[in-house]
Amino acid sequence: MSTQQKLQYTTPGLDETSAQRVVELLQGRLHAANDLHLTLKHVHWNVVGPHFIAVHEMLDPQVDAVRGFADDLAERIATLGGSPQGTPGSIVDARTWDDYSIGRATTQEHLAALDLVYQGVITTYRDGIKELDDLDLVTQDMFIAQTEQLELFHWFVRAHLEDKGGSLATQGATTEAEAARAAS
Numbered sequence: 482m483s484t485q486q487k488l489q490y491t492t493p494g495l496d497e498t499s500a501q502r503v504v505e506l507l508q509g510r511l512h513a514a515n516d517l518h519l520t521l522k523h524v525h526w527n528v529v530g531p532h533f534i535a536v537h538e539m540l541d542p543q544v545d546a547v548r549g550f551a552d553d554l555a556e557r558i559a560t561l562g563g564s565p566q567g568t569p570g571s572i573v574d575a576r577t578w579d580d581y582s583i584g585r586a587t588t589q590e591h592l593a594a595l596d597l598v599y600q601g602v603i604t605t606y607r608d609g610i611k612e613l614d615d616l617d618l619v620t621q622d623m624f625i626a627q628t629e630q631l632e633l634f635h636w637f638v639r640a641h642l643e644d645k646g647g648s649l650a651t652q653g654a655t656t657e658a659e660a661a662r663a664a665s
Contacts, residue, residue, distance in 0.1 A: 488562035495561070495617060503617045504563035506609045507554050510624065511565055512572045513602050514551040518544050520581045520598060530587040532641070543634045550627045557620060582657045592641045593650060593664030594657035599635035603628060 491500035525540040555565035566575075578601055583594045606628040613621035642650045642664055654660035 486564055490562040492561055499616045500561045500563075503613070503620050504558050504561050506612065506616075507558045507561075507620060508563070508566060509575070510606065510609060510627075511551055511554040511558065511567065512575050513605060514547050514554060514627075515567060515572055516576060516578075517598065517602055518547040518551065521547065521595075523581060524583075524591045524595060527583075527585045528588050528591050529585060530589070532588040536588045536592065536641070539637060543637075546630055546634070550630075553623060553627075557623060583661055586661060587665060589641065589650070589664040590661035592638050593654070593660035595638045596635070596642060596649070596651045597654060597657050597660050599631065599638060603631050603635060606631065 486504075488497060488500055488504065491497055495503070521540050521544045525537055525544065528536050528540075551567070555567060558565040581594070581598065583591055586594075606624055610621055610624045610628065613624060639649060644650070650664040651660040652663075654663050
């Protein structure tokens with residue numbers, strides 16, 4: 482993903498080329514965080530079944546935390562001289578993933594689909610962490626802290642999908658629909 486904006490300035494000690502790439506990485510995570518918090522809220526509204534209340538209540542703190550990540554990412558973009566893009570159209574135009582595909586469904590179906598969502602988000606964060614090692618350790622630290630929380634939330638989701646032997650119901654699934662079918 483590439484932003485077309487020119488930075489007006491950047492933070493001391495960071496050259497403009499590096500700052501531009503860092504802003505691009507931040508913008509990608511901002512789109513992902515905005516999309517994830519809306520997806521989590523969608524699941525919160527559409528989950529049904531015997532474990533409804535447990536999952537419903539588990540998701541709200543995740544929504545709040547991920548919204549906070551988006552704010553931190555946007556403020557870091559501004560700190561580096563960029564202009565954070567947070568409109569729905571900018572998310573749709575720039576995202577490299579499909580829209581969440583599950584509507585009203587059981588807790589297991591939604592949690593299985595969220596397993597794949599979290600896998601994608603965490604993988605791209607980890608890719609960014611590697612790249613930031615040579616660009617900007619301050620932003621890398623932010624990515625690491627957010628990844629730690631995302632991995633914790635992912636564990637909460639996976640705990641519902643794991644059998645006593647440690648196998649996940651979603652193992653081998655490559656789409657949300659496949660994962661939902663496997664867990665139902």
